[in-house]
Amino acid sequence: MTDPLVIQKCGTCHIADAKGNLTRISAIRTTPEGWEEAIKRMVRLNGLQLSPDEARKVLRSLSDSHGLAPEEATPVEYFAERRMIDEKIIPDPDVQHACASCHAFAKPMSWRRNPSDWDLLKNMHMAFFPSIEGSFRRGGFGARQEAVAPGAETPKQPVDIALAYIKKSAPLITPEWSNWTAMMETPNLPGTWLISGELPGKGKFYGEMKIEEKANQDGYTTHTQLTFTSGSQWSSDGSSLVYTGYAWRGRTQGSSNIAGIDAPNGVRQVMMLSKDQAELSGRWFWGTYQEFGMDITMRRAKSSPAVLGTDLTALKAGSTDNTVRIFGSHLPASLAASDIKLGSGVTVSKIVSATPEIVTVLASVDPKALAGRRPVSVGDSTIPGAFAVYDHMDYLKVTPETGIAHLGSEPHAKGYMQFEAVAYSNGPDGKPNTADDIYLGPVPASWKLEEFVASYGDDDLEFVGKLDAKTGFFVPSTDGPNPKRKSMRNNYGDVWTVATYTPPGAAAPLVGRSYFIVAVPQYMQWDQPEVGQ
Numbered sequence: 346m347t348d349p350l351v352i353q354k355c356g357t358c359h360i361a362d363a364k365g366n367l368t369r370i371s372a373i374r375t376t377p378e379g380w381e382e383a384i385k386r387m388v389r390l391n392g393l394q395l396s397p398d399e400a401r402k403v404l405r406s407l408s409d410s411h412g413l414a415p416e417e418a419t420p421v422e423y424f425a426e427r428r429m430i431d432e433k434i435i436p437d438p439d440v441q442h443a444c445a446s447c448h449a450f451a452k453p454m455s456w457r458r459n460p461s462d463w464d465l466l467k468n469m470h471m472a473f474f475p476s477i478e479g480s481f482r483r484g485g486f487g488a489r490q491e492a493v494a495p496g497a498e499t500p501k502q503p504v505d506i507a508l509a510y511i512k513k514s515a516p517l518i519t520p521e522w523s524n525w526t527a528m529m530e531t532p533n534l535p536g537t538w539l540i541s542g543e544l545p546g547k548g549k550f551y552g553e554m555k556i557e558e559k560a561n562q563d564g565y566t567t568h569t570q571l572t573f574t575s576g577s578q579w580s581s582d583g584s585s586l587v588y589t590g591y592a593w594r595g596r597t598q599g600s601s602n603i604a605g606i607d608a609p610n611g612v613r614q615v616m617m618l619s620k621d622q623a624e625l626s627g628r629w630f631w632g633t634y635q636e637f638g639m640d641i642t643m644r645r646a647k648s649s650p651a652v653l654g655t656d657l658t659a660l661k662a663g664s665t666d667n668t669v670r671i672f673g674s675h676l677p678a679s680l681a682a683s684d685i686k687l688g689s690g691v692t693v694s695k696i697v698s699a700t701p702e703i704v705t706v707l708a709s710v711d712p713k714a715l716a717g718r719r720p721v722s723v724g725d726s727t728i729p730g731a732f733a734v735y736d737h738m739d740y741l742k743v744t745p746e747t748g749i750a751h752l753g754s755e756p757h758a759k760g761y762m763q764f765e766a767v768a769y770s771n772g773p774d775g776k777p778n779t780a781d782d783i784y785l786g787p788v789p790a791s792w793k794l795e796e797f798v799a800s801y802g803d804d805d806l807e808f809v810g811k812l813d814a815k816t817g818f819f820v821p822s823t824d825g826p827n828p829k830r831k832s833m834r835n836n837y838g839d840v841w842t843v844a845t846y847t848p849p850g851a852a853a854p855l856v857g858r859s860y861f862i863v864a865v866p867q868y869m870q871w872d873q874p875e876v877g878q
């Protein structure tokens with residue numbers, strides 16, 4: 346550790362050894378959010394004193410000197426992006442029990458430590474949360490030790506299994522980090538960036554961000570302009586910082602003509618910069634539970650024509666004269682139908698209109714065209730896999746696949762949920778839920794809730810809240826004891842969210858459903874790392 350401010354602020358308790366390594370701190374690497382959480386606890390519990398400006402500087406310095414390599418951050422990026430997903434990185438039920446019953450497993454996997462520091466983390470948990478015995482040990486707090494046959498080895502406890510796994514998978518020293526520290530540099534981001542993305546429930550959008558550098562390497566100011574393919578607009582001003590050479594963290598406040606509770610408001614940005622510094626991608630999110638968010642990809646603007654994408658997600662084989670809008674920048678004014686390519690089996694018959702940002706064409710699909718993804722090209726610029734061609738819509742997936750909303754009233758704001766019904770084609774193997782399935786994008790389904798029968802006389806359906814039949818937007822009920830409910834219970838519950846959609850020309854509707862929990866408010870929010878600009 347060489348930063349004088351870190352040594353001055355942290356070194357009083359975390360003493361340096363002969364090599365200048367501070368106890369604990371030098372044995373740890375983590376994301377900006379991880380450092381922020383640790384620093385906040387030092388202030389809250391351990392008496393660290395720090396001005397906001399010093400905290401920002403320490404956070405930046407530690408994230409740069411003891412961060413994660415991009416390859417290490419990628420598998421847990423959903424955690425910083427606050428995505429609501431079923432975690433796939435948990436190796437087995439013991440590890441889940443020990444380390445993913447209070448927070449996501451991505452929390453430990455956002456840290457790298459040497460083995461003794463992983464043991465100290467375990468001790469910290471046991472000291473702070475004595476009831477953790479219930480997660481760490483089989484049988485839980487106060488339970489009798491399981492009987493072990495004479496001569497047999499005592500079975501390992503979940504916490505031991507978890508720590509062995511974590512020590513092996515998240516060590517302090519890795520080739521990824523050595524490589525990244527050697528190549529890490531302050532990225533050169535100022536200029537115009539082209540944006541494409543999607544907001545669940547509101548569809549695709551395109552636009553641009555202008556990035557300017559602040560004085561004294563203090564990050565960037567940003568100005569963003571987005572146009573949804575539905576016609577809505579959003580523009581915003583913000584500022585951001587890049588940690589560890591690639592981790593964009595920003596905030597932006599905007600105005601839009603998008604109506605509703607879910608309109609973007611106080612948006613936070615978490616993105617990763619690609620190694621060639623040509624692309625930034627991630628999620629911009631808002632809402633009390635960060636339940637609203639856009640998926641974003643930004644590419645550096647060039648002076649030559651660039652395609653960003655199209656307004657559609659899928660075209661049916663054999664369909665004719667489909668209106669396709671192609672979004673881009675500096676698109677040529679004079680275009681022939683032959684300048685536009687939509688992949689094999691898709692023919693552009695006419696250019697309806699053309700501006701530098703949007704070209705509208707009519708396209709037809711050969712009835713025998715093979716199902717699969719197709720590019721969109723205008724001149725030399727191509728976006729691969731921009732939409733799909735399909736012959737049959739086979740099933741619907743309702744996302745989020747396991748959703749959670751929160752009841753609310755003063756002073757706890759509600760946590761909402763926007764569902765989407767996403768159509769898929771089974772792909773060449775003809776089987777659903779396999780790797781070759783073809784994503785066909787969200788479809789305008791109709792929505793309802795159904796009881797998830799978990800107990801006799803289960804009546805959650807009547808109390809949890811309202812799902813809009815057209816939009817799939819869920820508004821939870823108020824929280825607090827409900828005199829109308831048996832035992833004055835709160836309005837919580839678990840239900841099925843059901844989407845029904847009949848594809849054009851199909852005889853029978855497709856039905857998809859997902860399990861959905863409506864919980865009480867999160868009365869205690871353990872950590873809300875807000876790594877700002």
Ligand code: HEC
Nearest residue numbers: 354355358369370373383384387391392393403465466469
């Ligand atoms: C006043 C004393 C004090 C100061 C100053 C202090 N710490 Fe700590 N730190 C502690 C103590 C005590 C612990 C062990 C208990 C705990 O984990 O909270 C600790 C533990 C830690 C840990 C390990 C937590 C874990 O997850 O296992 C980290 C990381 C850390 N400190 C970072 C810092 C940083 C960074 C600074 C300076 C910005 C700092 N500390 C300043 C007292 C201090």
Ligand code: HEC
Nearest residue numbers: 382383386443444446447452453456474477480504507871
């Ligand atoms: C009883 C609930 C609970 C369980 C079980 C649990 N944690 Fe935590 N963990 C927490 C809470 C709460 C925090 C936030 C502490 C704070 O900053 O005040 C936390 C913080 C952390 C952090 C951030 C460290 C820091 O300095 O803030 C890591 C890493 C972590 N846990 C790893 C683990 C691992 C590994 C396991 C399994 C061995 C585990 N957790 C099991 C509740 C739990």
